[in-house]
Structures are given as C-alpha cells and as structure tokens.
Amino acid sequence: MNQLRFLTLTLLLAGLAGCARQEALPIPPTQGFTPTILSTPSRSTTPTETPTRQPILTQTPSPVPTTSTADLPPEIILRYQPLEIAPALPTAVTPPGTLIIFGYGGNPSYFVNFAQDSSKEIPRNITCISTSPDGRWLAYCQGSKPFARDWLIVESADGQEKKKLPIDKDWFFSHPDWLDNKQLVFNLWKDKSKPSSSILPVEVVNPFTGERQELASDYPDLLPSNAGPGGSTMYFVTHTVAYQPSLDLVVYPKILLDRAFVVLWDRKANQEVASVEVRRFGQGSTPLWSPDEEQFIIAFVPENGLQTADSSEVAEEWFSVSREGKVQQLTHFGDYFSYVEIGRAKWSPDGRYLAFFLTTKPTECGEGENLAVMDMKTWQVTNYCVPGVMGIGGPPPIWSPDSKYVSFNSSASRNHFVVLVAIEQGWAAKIAGDLYPEGWLETP
Numbered sequence: 001m002n003q004l005r006f007l008t009l010t011l012l013l014a015g016l017a018g019c020a021r022q023e024a025l026p027i028p029p030t031q032g033f034t035p036t037i038l039s040t041p042s043r044s045t046t047p048t049e050t051p052t053r054q055p056i057l058t059q060t061p062s063p064v065p066t067t068s069t070a071d072l073p074p075e076i077i078l079r080y081q082p083l084e085i086a087p088a089l090p091t092a093v094t095p096p097g098t099l100i101i102f103g104y105g106g107n108p109s110y111f112v113n114f115a116q117d118s119s120k121e122i123p124r125n126i127t128c129i130s131t132s133p134d135g136r137w138l139a140y141c142q143g144s145k146p147f148a149r150d151w152l153i154v155e156s157a158d159g160q161e162k163k164k165l166p167i168d169k170d171w172f173f174s175h176p177d178w179l180d181n182k183q184l185v186f187n188l189w190k191d192k193s194k195p196s197s198s199i200l201p202v203e204v205v206n207p208f209t210g211e212r213q214e215l216a217s218d219y220p221d222l223l224p225s226n227a228g229p230g231g232s233t234m235y236f237v238t239h240t241v242a243y244q245p246s247l248d249l250v251v252y253p254k255i256l257l258d259r260a261f262v263v264l265w266d267r268k269a270n271q272e273v274a275s276v277e278v279r280r281f282g283q284g285s286t287p288l289w290s291p292d293e294e295q296f297i298i299a300f301v302p303e304n305g306l307q308t309a310d311s312s313e314v315a316e317e318w319f320s321v322s323r324e325g326k327v328q329q330l331t332h333f334g335d336y337f338s339y340v341e342i343g344r345a346k347w348s349p350d351g352r353y354l355a356f357f358l359t360t361k362p363t364e365c366g367e368g369e370n371l372a373v374m375d376m377k378t379w380q381v382t383n384y385c386v387p388g389v390m391g392i393g394g395p396p397p398i399w400s401p402d403s404k405y406v407s408f409n410s411s412a413s414r415n416h417f418v419v420l421v422a423i424e425q426g427w428a429a430k431i432a433g434d435l436y437p438e439g440w441l442e443t444p
C-alpha cells in the first residue's frame with residue numbers, strides 16, 4: 001500500500017508540474033528505460049455500480065458540459081453518448097498491458113501497468129517512444145546524453161531488446177512511425193540547404209532484419225506545401241505520402257492550379273487507381289490504411305461540401321478508398337451541421353473501430369473537439385462528449401491492444417489529465433495527471 005501511495009503521489013506531482021500549456025507540442029526531451037512488463041489477470045465486470053480504486057489524480061472532474069440544440073441529427077448520422085469522467089478506474093476493471101504516458105516539457109514519463117495498479121518512471125536518456133499497432137513491439141531513441149539521439153532500439157513487450165540500430169542523420173522525425181507491425185517509416189531530409197517543406201523521400205526500415213528501402217516521392221502533380229494541415233509543412237500532418245505496408249500502393253495529394261485531389265497510385269503498374277477531388281484538406285487529414293490493407297480512410301472537405309466564401313464554415317467528411325479504387329463517403333455530417341472538423345484518428349488493432357476527435361456546430365457536447373468513434377462495420381459514429389486537448393492537428397487517441405479502450409489527454413472543466421474510455425462498456429475515467437499517451441504494449 002505504501003508503494004502504491006508513493007506511485008500515486010509521483011504521478012500527481014507530475015501532473016501538477018505540467019499544467020502550463022503550450023500552443024505547439026515540442027519534440028520530447030530524451031528519456032526512457034527498459035520496461036518491466038507485468039502480467040495481467042483475467043478479470044471483467046460491468047463497471048456501472050462498482051466502487052472506484054484509489055485515484056491516481058485526486059482532483060474530481062466535473063460533468064461534461066452540454067449545449068442543447070433544437071434539432072439533433074438522426075442517429076445514423078451521429079449518435080450522442082455523453083460520458084461523465086470518473087475520478088479513477090472501477091475496482092473490478094483491469095485494462096490489459098502497459099500504457100506509456102509522456103511528460104513533455106521536461107516532466108517525468110511513465111509506464112503504467114494496470115494489473116498492478118502501478119507505474120514506473122522512464123529515465124531521461126530515451127525519447128521518441130512508439131508502439132507497433134498490435135502492441136507487441138516498442139521502439140524508442142536512446143541517447144548518450146540529454147537530448148541526444150544515437151540509437152533506435154526495438155524491444156518486445158516483455159522488455160527484451162530485439163534490435164539496436166544507429167539513427168540516420170537524415171531521418172526527419174519526432175518519433176518512429178510504424179507502417180505495420182514489422183516496418184518503420186521515416187521522412188528523409190538529405191539536403192539541409194532545402195527547406196523541410198520540400199517534397200521529402202521516405203525510408204522504410206525493417207528493424208528486425210535491418211533491411212532499408214528508400215522511396216522517392218516523385219508522383220505526378222505532387223507539389224511542395226508550405227502550410228499543411230495542423231500547422232505542418234506536410235499535406236498529411238507528418239508525411240506527404242502514405243504507403244500501403246506492402247509498398248504496392250501509395251496515397252498522395254495531386255495539386256493542380258485551382259484543384260486538389262487525393263490519389264491512390266499503383267507503384268507496380270505506374271498508374272492511377274482512384275482520384276477524389278478535395279475542396280480542402282482537413283486539419284487531421286492523414287490517409288490511414290486498415291490493418292488488413294484492404295482500404296484506407298481519410299477526412300477532408302469534399303468538392304461539393306459545405307464551405308462559405310471566407311472558409312470559416314466547413315464540413316469535413318470521412319471517405320474510404322479500397323485497394324481496387326472503390327470510393328465511398330462514410331459520413332454525411334454536412335447535411336446537418338454548419339461546421340465540422342475532424343482531428344487525428346487511429347484504427348483499432350482489430351480493424352473494427354476508428355477513434356478520432358470531432359468538432360461540430362451546433363453540438364450536444366461542450367465546445368471544441370470531443371472523442372468520437374466510428375464502427376467500421378456499420379459506419380455508425382458515436383460522440384462520447386469527452387473533450388480532447390491538443391487541438392485538431394494534435395496526436396491521435398491511443399488504442400489498447402484488445403481494441404476495447406481508448407486513451408488520450410483530456411481537458412474537461414479546463415483540467416488536463418489522461419483519460420481512459422471504455423468504448424463498448426460506455427464509461428470514462430481519469431488515470432493520471434497532465435501527461436500524454438504515446439503507446440500501449442500488450443500483456444506478454
């Protein structure tokens with residue numbers, strides 16, 4: 001019990017230390033450690049009337065504010081399921097694995113193991129942590145001194161080092177992006193005399209075999225962007241092209257004089273598979289390939305979508321494009337809302353759900369972005385009215401390896417903390433202070 005109280009106090013102090021907000025998220029400081037992953041017992045229950053554990057963060061959240069509107073859209077367009085945020089997890093609930101939460105601005109970071117109600121601080125010689133989509137692998141940078149990046153290390157979920165690679169001086173990244181469960185992808189900034197907003201090639205790295213493949217971003221009518229979505233110099237926030245993990249297909253923005261398109265390109269046949277006209281790229285526009293690689297989804301303002309002359313009113317929609325080129329519009333928010341912005345998103349590991357941040361006017365939730373989840377079997381979208389904090393171009397929500405929980409930094413009642421949302425059971429709880437989920441490892 002004394003150990004748990006010490007860990008609780010540690011996280012509370014970390015949360016209070018990070019209350020000063022910043023407009024843009026800096027590259028995190030160097031920090032890290034080789035984690036000890038603990039096993040999780042199999043327990044489950046309906047949490048609606050169970051007492052909660054001793055909270056990690058002692059502030060009690062206020063109910064999520066709502067704004068009534070005269071006319072709600074039909075549930076087929078958007079379903080509201082407002083959740084109040086409990087001060088701690090229900091006692092009978094044990095999420096799987098280990099959640100990695102980062103403290104930016106020099107604040108401590110932690111591995112949180114739910115089975116043990118415990119956390120362990122990450123030493124500060126590791127940065128840029130990320131986990132593979134299935135939660136089996138952890139990638140991070142390790143430096144010989146603070147703020148240095150010397151090595152890229154990949155470990156298994158049980159903390160065993162599998163590969164150690166020197167970091168290429170030309171990799172232009174804040175953290176490793178997993179293309180799938182075996183490959184990482186980096187932008188390459190070879191010519192430092194050219195701005196980073198120029199069209200950068202990418203390098204795909206298999207850290208397990210050491211294989212590296214450079215891919216030139218030289219597709220038809222692909223032009224540089226000096227002002228990408230979310231304040232990025234990339235069209236797709238952190239990249240300008242998005243490769244299918246097999247590398248047979250690529251998604252890129254085709255830019256003409258007064259028109260823009262999202263294009264699916266067949267690299268083997270060297271030809272266009274599909275093209276969708278875009279009126280405006282969304283703030284969180286990133287092509288996301290499904291886990292089975294059969295389709296990608298992307299959010300943008302369609303060519304015939306709502307947008308006023310001064311661009312103050314827009315309605316972004318979700319689209320899917322199959323690998324064969326079939327295009328489908330998944331949402332029709334613009335039929336009912338005067339303003340819609342879709343933020344960063346992430347597929348659940350099993351491919352069943354898509355979690356993203358959604359801002360609409362009018363709304364039944366509080367103003368600003370809130371967590372929404374789309375069931376990819378039915379295209380039903382549920383808004384849980386749990387507010388995000390990072391802005392529409394910020395980091396995406398983090399899924400648990402079993403696809404049952406979503407975690408992110410929330411800002412309910414102007415307090416900043418890590419929240420956990422149970423998608424199927426329908427509850428939300430605080431689990432830590434002002435930190436940022438970066439990845440989730442499975443239970444070995």
